Amino acid sequence: MPELPEVETVRRGLQAQVAGRRIERVEVGRERTVRRTSKQALIDGLTGATVLSVERRGKYLLCPLDTGDELMMHLRMSGRLLVAAAGEERPPHTHVVMHLSGEPAQELWFIDPRTFGEVVVFDPTHVAQQMPELAKMGVDPIADGLSRAQFAALLRSRSRQIKALLLDQHVIAGIGNIYCDESLHLAGVRHDRPSDRVTPREVTKLHAAILQVLGDAIEAGGSTLADTQYVGVDGVAGWFQLSHRVYDRAGQRCITCGKADIRKVTFGGRGTHFCPRCQQ
DNA sequence: AAACAAACCTGTGCGC
DNA sequence: TGCGCACAGGTTTGTT
Numbered sequence: 114m115p116e117l118p119e120v121e122t123v124r125r126g127l128q129a130q131v132a133g134r135r136i137e138r139v140e141v142g143r144e145r146t147v148r149r150t151s152k153q154a155l156i157d158g159l160t161g162a163t164v165l166s167v168e169r170r171g172k173y174l175l176c177p178l179d180t181g182d183e184l185m186m187h188l189r190m191s192g193r194l195l196v197a198a199a200g201e202e203r204p205p206h207t208h209v210v211m212h213l214s215g216e217p218a219q220e221l222w223f224i225d226p227r228t229f230g231e232v233v234v235f236d237p238t239h240v241a242q243q244m245p246e247l248a249k250m251g252v253d254p255i256a257d258g259l260s261r262a263q264f265a266a267l268l269r270s271r272s273r274q275i276k277a278l279l280l281d282q283h284v285i286a287g288i289g290n291i292y293c294d295e296s297l298h299l300a301g302v303r304h305d306r307p308s309d310r311v312t313p314r315e316v317t318k319l320h321a322a323i324l325q326v327l328g329d330a331i332e333a334g335g336s337t338l339a340d341t342q343y344v345g346v347d348g349v350a351g352w353f354q355l356s357h358r359v360y361d362r363a364g365q366r367c368i369t370c371g372k373a374d375i376r377k378v379t380f381g382g383r384g385t386h387f388c389p390r391c392q393q
Numbered sequence: 394a395a396a397c398a399a400a401c402c403t404g405t406g407c408g409c
Numbered sequence: 410t411g412c413g414c415a416c417a418g419g420t421t422t423g424t425t
Binding site for chain 1: 394395396397398399401402403404405406
Binding site for chain 3: 115116119172187188189190191227229230246280282289290291292335336338340342384
């Protein structure tokens with residue numbers, strides 16, 4: 114599920130439903146989900162704390178607390194966050210439950226079958242030591258804004274295959290496999306082009322494509338794929354998958370040219386979808 | 394520095 | 410119907 118648009122959709126839901134509320138009680142089922150610190154550290158750090166707001170940096174959700182600490186949640190491959198009525202039956206793989214103050218009585222569930230995701234409370238004055246990847250994160254095209262000039266400089270600063278560069282969270286934060294393939298297709302650029310040999314005209318197109326794809330996907334509430342990992346905190350699916358032009362469309366006709374079929378190859382260990390005719 | 398493979402886990406879909 | 414394998418939205422680590 115979760116790339117920038119899905120995480121942003123979750124952020125908006127949490128900002129509306131959880132910000133301003135106090136966490137009265139915390140349950141941790143799976144130790145692995147809190148592996149960065151410990152079960153007790155999470156319980157101690159959250160119990161009695163009020164969530165001031167819900168922010169996002171790349172694919173990381175960050176919640177400043179009134180204690181001065183911050184709650185960080187990352188969904189990785191299969192994580193979901195749901196706000197549910199207190200006492201409602203929890204789905205399998207619900208690893209963390211936060212009981213929220215106020216009416217109606219509700220709980221925030223962190224659900225994660227593959228357990229790659231994590232939940233941690235950290236001290237933001239020691240980010241570099243406690244959350245090194247946050248300190249080293251690249252520019253977020255939506256939260257920070259990304260100018261064409263800034264983007265061009267990033268592509269020129271090294272010679273990497275363009276897809277690898279776009280997926281590198283230390284360079285640009287938030288783009289994942291779906292939105293990378295979609296953006297490259299919209300811009301007509303092949304995934305294996307060296308970043309420093311993308312022409313100025315293509316840089317302009319790719320920059321616009323990334324902002325458009327991410328923006329449209331956020332408006333659509335993200336992409337919900339066949340396994341229906343729900344996106345929103347209320348369990349409502351996104352619909353940007355209906356607009357995918359290449360992702361998961363191998364063998365189907367390219368919507369742009371109407372002539373070639375979308376191909377799927379493995380690139381950098383990731384399934385990569387592209388149109389051999391539109392993308393040079 | 395960059396490219397690649399493997400690792401971390403569980404569930405699902407497909408071919409046989 | 411059942412079984413085994415490939416593969417999945419992410420990120421880190423280790424090896425060429």
